[in-house]
Amino acid sequence: MKFECLNEGTATQGNPTLLNEIYTELHITESESGEINEHEVRQIETQSRRTATEDTAIKCNDIFRPLPGQDKPIRIVLTKGVAGIGKTVSVQKFILDWAEGKENQDVQLIFPLPFREINLMKGKKLSLSDLLNFFFPRVKEIEITSGQYKVLFIFDDLDECRLSLDFKSKIKLYNISESASVDVLLMNLIVGNLLPSAFIWITSRPAAADLILSECVHRVTEVRGFNEPQKEEYFRKRISDQSLANRIISHLKSSRSLYIMCHIPVFCWISAAVLEKMLSQAESGEIPKxxxxxxxxxxxxxxxxxxxxxxxxxxxxxxxxxxxxxxxxxxxxxxxxxxxxxxxxxxxxxxxxxxxxxxxxxxxxxxxxxxxxxxxxxxxxxxxxxxxxxxxxxxxxxxxxxxxxxxxxxxxxxxxxxxxxxxxxxxxxxxxxxxxxxxxxxxxxxxxxxxxxxxxxxxxxxxxxxLTRTGSCSYNKMETVECIKQKIRKNHSAEKSINLFHCLNELGDDSLMQEMQVYLKSGEIKKGKLSSSQWSALVYVLLTSEQKMDVFDLKQFIGKQHRPNEVLHNLLPVVKESRSVW
Incomplete structure (x- = not known):
């Protein structure tokens, strides 16, 4: 009962939605572990450029099952994904399918312990047995150490953890009735000292994923949110009037920056709420772009x-x-x-x-x-x-x-x-x-x-x-636009420049973009010498175009004015996001 309803963005409201009615399968892939050092929206934009052909897709219910050719057992899975991408909903769907007898029936007990709950136990000294009895009082009747039960712990949202998980700690616990601080309990459970046969599923935003020692993790998966067909499926399920759903989808497609964001389910929900109201009524005012x-x-x-x-x-x-x-x-x-x-x-x-x-x-x-x-x-x-x-x-x-x-x-x-x-x-x-x-x-x-x-x-x-008071101040938009253009000219990081182009888009200035579009269409790009801001504009145009980057051909940019290694250096962000490069 606790897991069958989905409260999209709401804690308690009158008409909860049944998860099984609205659930749209998410794109989940097997992933490399690695440090992520950029804003999550940039990661979404990166992922939206890639087609799914070479990714190993994994269904949510199969995350503990080895893929063909993989023979080692999977005990600990770390699932990464940016905020709002659907990690918690995936956990909810996994538990619901299990509880309804549909999937993973070899597991007898699931203990969902979100980090936001565990944080409240910070500073307390207790045993694993006490911790489980506190959150799940009925466990007292069950002997979980006997090996009779296959047990799964789910630790959701590692990024919300306010405990210090110290994997170098010398405190070793082997008995579930031994007391220690909660961070020591978790660490011993993850490294396999406590309940070595228990399965563990940890979800996290990418920036916090390296809090878990990589050698402890047997599989890393990544929730990529909605792919192109799933975006449309979401709006058609969410909005009963199909002609309105079609108008919403075509409006979102008309703005590339909005459509890219629709990889995040929460953004689809926000867009549906706003556009359903604005497009179904004779609302005055500009439809958000x-x-x-x-x-x-x-x-x-x-x-x-x-x-x-x-x-x-x-x-x-x-x-x-x-x-x-x-x-x-x-x-x-x-x-x-x-x-x-x-x-x-x-x-x-x-x-x-x-x-x-x-x-x-x-x-x-x-x-x-x-x-x-x-x-x-x-x-x-x-x-x-x-x-x-x-x-x-x-x-x-x-x-x-x-x-x-x-x-x-x-x-x-x-x-x-x-x-x-x-x-x-x-x-x-x-x-x-x-x-x-x-x-x-x-x-x-x-x-x-x-x-x-x-x-x-x-x-x-x-x-x-x-608001009744919004205040007032002297403001010349062109000064801000010029400041950003100066930063693009001076800034050597193409990654940072991309966000500055998004800022120009918010300010309604696309002059650098237009200049580059004309340049690209004319085929003059090989002949002229590009300034640093033009290179940045070129990167932005290529990254936000609708064309998929499966094969990126650098030859079209190499000419007398631009040597191959200079072109490679300037277009590195595009290269990173392409499957293969000529």
């Missing part, structure tokens, strides 16, 4: 739902959005996706307020009583957190002339321009661009896209529907 427009419309949609429900009148939209925005920004800088009561108090939110917020913005922010105990809070998806963080940064400046970059104690955001006074929004935009370029793992990339996009006039008009 950029990420910032889509997310701002979604926020308006949520506050309208709140007014329809006539929730607590004493909570103003502005207060709620600014407080949630402050929480979003502070925790984004720290890299946290899950928050506890002390994190909320730091932002001036008390727990009763949080309950009210999660009551009427269940699709943005939610309070969970966990499966077993304790309160945890989170934004429904990382991208919603990034959008609210950007909105907070924008409003702090336009209403109060405060730069959020100087309010945080985090070293990342205080290295440069300490306590600088900003005379215009352009100055602050330049600061934000610098911060994003300095971030090693690109964790401010999407935040930057939203932050710049919010200053565009059409989004300013949208914000007025949302």
């Amino acid at each position: 950029t990420l910032t427009q889509m997310y701002t419309h979604f926020l308006i949609l949520q506050t309208n739902i709140k007014h329809e429900k006539d929730y607590e009148k004493k909570v103003k939209d502005e207060d709620m959005i600014l407080k949630l925005g402050k929480l979003a920004f502070q925790q984004l800088v720290k890299g946290n996706l899950i928050f506890y009561e002390e994190d909320l108090r730091e932002c001036g939110i008390d727990v009763t307020e949080a309950s009210v917020y999660s009551g009427f913005c269940t699709q943005i922010f939610r309070e969970e009583l966990g499966l077993y105990q304790g309160k945890v809070f989170c934004f429904v998806h990382l991208s919603l957190q990034e959008h609210l963080a950007a909105l907070y940064a924008h409003l702090s400046f336009t209403i109060n002339n405060i730069s959020v970059f100087d309010q945080t104690k985090q070293t990342l955001l205080s290295k440069i321009f300490n306590q600088k006074k900003y005379s215009s929004l352009c100055d602050l935009h330049q600061r934000a661009v610098n911060e994003a370029l300095q971030s090693k793992n690109g964790h401010l990339d999407l935040f930057l896209r939203f932050f710049l996009g919010l200053s565009v006039e059409s989004n300013q008009t949208l914000l007025q529907k949302l």
Whole structure:
């Protein structure tokens, strides 16, 4: 019963959807383990370029089954995937199919233990037996060490773990009744000292996957989200009016940056909510074509739902959005996706307020009583957190002339321009661009896209529907555009330049792109000498084109002006994403 309903983005709402009715099979592949050092949306864009022909696809229910030709048993599986891509839903489907007697019937017991729950046991000393009895009281009756039962532990969302998993620890536990701290228990379970026959499934965002020692893991899989046919299948299942579903699909296809994002199931859900309303009614206003427009419309949609429900009148939209925005920004800088009561108090939110917020913005922010105990809070998806963080940064400046970059104690955001006074929004935009370029793992990339996009006039008009005070300040968009173009010219990292092109797209400037499109069509590209910004534009055009990159032919760019190794160096991001290169 606990696993049969899917609450898409909502914790508790009147009409839960049965998982089996809406579940769309995800594209899961066997993957190499390896460090990921870029923003998750860039990873999605990378994956969207690749066809699935050479990937080894694995069905969710088969993750512990060896592939043909693989003879060694698989005891521990690590499944990677970016936020919102469907890891937790895959876990839910696996458990539901097992509980309904359809799959993996050789397993007698499954213990789902999400890390957000285990975090609440931090600092306590207990045995594995105590831990299981705490979360699953009925286990007391079962002798799980006898070897009679095949047991599976599922540790969901390793990236939310606030324990220190030290695999060099010398504390060895062999008996499930021996007590130790929870991190030591988990480590001994993973390395196989405790219950060596137990199967373990760990899910994680890529950035946190290396917290688990690679030699402990027998298989790494990757959830790639929806492939092209699955995207369409999702909208046709989600929206009962098929002609409306077709209009939504064709609108999303008309904007390459939006359609790429549809690899993330949560983004499909957000787009469906916004476009279903906008395309089925005689709504005035522009249909969203950029990420910032889509997310701002979604926020308006949520506050309208709140007014329809006539929730607590004493909570103003502005207060709620600014407080949630402050929480979003502070925790984004720290890299946290899950928050506890002390994190909320730091932002001036008390727990009763949080309950009210999660009551009427269940699709943005939610309070969970966990499966077993304790309160945890989170934004429904990382991208919603990034959008609210950007909105907070924008409003702090336009209403109060405060730069959020100087309010945080985090070293990342205080290295440069300490306590600088900003005379215009352009100055602050330049600061934000610098911060994003300095971030090693690109964790401010999407935040930057939203932050710049919010200053565009059409989004300013949208914000007025949302807030009574949006503030005002002097702003010349072309200054920001010119600043970004300068960065593209100077910036030697093509990976970083790609995000800057996305920023230009949010600001409605495609001049560099158009220049490159003309150049490509004319066939002049071999003859002329390209500047560094033109090389970056070429990379962006090639990466966001609809053409699949199975074979990439470098010869078309090599001429008298450009030697082969120079072309290879400048087009490396495209080369990385191609199956093979001539």
